[in-house]
Amino acid sequence: MLIDMIAALLASILSGLGVGSGGLLVIYLTLWGEMEQRLAQGINLLFFLASGCAALVHHIVRRHLYWRIIFWLTLFGIGGTFLGTALAAALPSALLRRLFGGMLVISGILTLMRRKSDR
Amino acid sequence: MKSTAKTFAQLSLIAGCGFAAGVINGLLGAGSGVLLVYALRSILPRHSAGSRDIFANAIATVLPLSFFSALSYFQKVSLPPLTELMPYLLPGLLGGLIGARLLGKLPEAVIQKIFGTVVLISGAAMLFR
Numbered sequence: 093m094l095i096d097m098i099a100a101l102l103a104s105i106l107s108g109l110g111v112g113s114g115g116l117l118v119i120y121l122t123l124w125g126e127m128e129q130r131l132a133q134g135i136n137l138l139f140f141l142a143s144g145c146a147a148l149v150h151h152i153v154r155r156h157l158y159w160r161i162i163f164w165l166t167l168f169g170i171g172g173t174f175l176g177t178a179l180a181a182a183l184p185s186a187l188l189r190r191l192f193g194g195m196l197v198i199s200g201i202l203t204l205m206r207r208k209s210d211r
Numbered sequence: 212m213k214s215t216a217k218t219f220a221q222l223s224l225i226a227g228c229g230f231a232a233g234v235i236n237g238l239l240g241a242g243s244g245v246l247l248v249y250a251l252r253s254i255l256p257r258h259s260a261g262s263r264d265i266f267a268n269a270i271a272t273v274l275p276l277s278f279f280s281a282l283s284y285f286q287k288v289s290l291p292p293l294t295e296l297m298p299y300l301l302p303g304l305l306g307g308l309i310g311a312r313l314l315g316k317l318p319e320a321v322i323q324k325i326f327g328t329v330v331l332i333s334g335a336a337m338l339f340r
Contacts, residue, residue, distance in 0.1 A: 093298050101302035108310015109317065110248075110266045111326045114241035114273070117299065119333040133240035134288050135299055137281045140241070142300045143307030144274045150311035151267035158268055161225065161254055165247070166275045168229030169236070173280040176237020181287035188239075189337050195235070195242040196334025202245065203327030 099124075104143035113199035114140055118192065129189040130180065224250060229272075236273065237280040244269045263315050 103116040117139055121132040151157070180188060228250035232243035247269040255265060 096298040097302045100299040101306045104303040104306025105310040105313070106322075106326060108307050108312075109314055109319070109322065111322055112330055113245050114243075115239075115330065116326070118241060119330070119337075123333055123336060130288055131291070134281075134284055135291065135296065136240040137236075137277050137284060138296060139299045139303045140277050141274065141281065143303035143310070144270050144277065146304045146307030147270055147311035148267075148274060150308055151270065155264050155267035156259065157264075157271055158255060158260075161251075162268060162272050164225050165229035165232065165250075165272045168226045169233030169243075169272065169276045170279045172230040172233020172235075173237035173276055174233075174283055176234040176239075177280055177283040177287065178237075179234075180238050180240075180284065192239050192241075193334045193337025193339075195239055195245075196330050197338060198334075199242060199245050200327050200329075200331025200334055203323050203330065206323060206327075 096125075100139065104139070104146075107140070107143060108147045111203075113196065113203075115192065115196055115199070119196070122189070129185045129192065133180065133188070133192070221254060224254060232272070233276050233280075236276045237283065240277075240280065240284075243276060244273050247272055266314070 099120045100117060103112070103120065106112050106116055107114050114136070118129075118132045118136045121127040121135065122129055125132075127135075183191075228246060232246050232250075235246060236243040248265055251260070251265045251268050255268065260268075
């Protein structure tokens with residue numbers, strides 16, 4: 093359990109730094125811990141709710157948040173989440189894992205392609 | 212407050228990327244931030260939104276999406292008991308604060324290279340195994 097906690101701590105610090113597409117914990121849970129993909133993703137959602145809220149508390153006072161844009165993005169996004177979760181529940185675990193892997197590959201490539209000027 | 216003139220292109224970008232981010236978030240539980248950072252770079256005013264602002268706005272968007280995703284997700288998938296979740300949630304809270312605090316203060320290029328590679332290799336492993 094201690095290793096789980098250390099992994100979660102590292103994953104949340106890195107996610108707060110903008111590294112790893114939010115998937116680092118899932119990588120730990122599934123590749124290291126051999127957890128089932130659907131369960132790992134669910135845990136990751138809750139995990140991000142915790143770490144993201146903590147990060148947001150910090151960002152609200154220091155960064156410029158464009159609330160109207162966030163609002164509209166979220167509004168359209170919520171519609172998307174219904175479709176997304178329905179798919180997550182319906183698709184076979186093996187396919188879900190591959191899709192996740194595909195997302196990570198894209199994210200990894202984009203990260204490595206970043207030049208100093210962009211972020 | 213300056214009012215932003217929104218063209219149809221911008222509105223479509225917001226609608227399309229917002230929806231797509233929601234699908235990704237519901238489907239995978241991660242990764243929508245990547246899309247949102249790219250979208251926000253085009254949407255947010257270039258002169259006033261630095262990279263940390265863009266990232267903070269992305270987090271602020273993914274949070275409510277994750278909330279709604281979790282709501283529908285755990286109607287279909289069984290929710291683990293709280294005792295099983297605690298080892299992840301509590302360190303997550305702490306780490307989120309630490310990470311946010313450190314944003315912009317660490318040598319990002321090195322970190323991005325290391326973890327970009329980790330992510331890429333892990334992704335390949337999940338794709339092909």
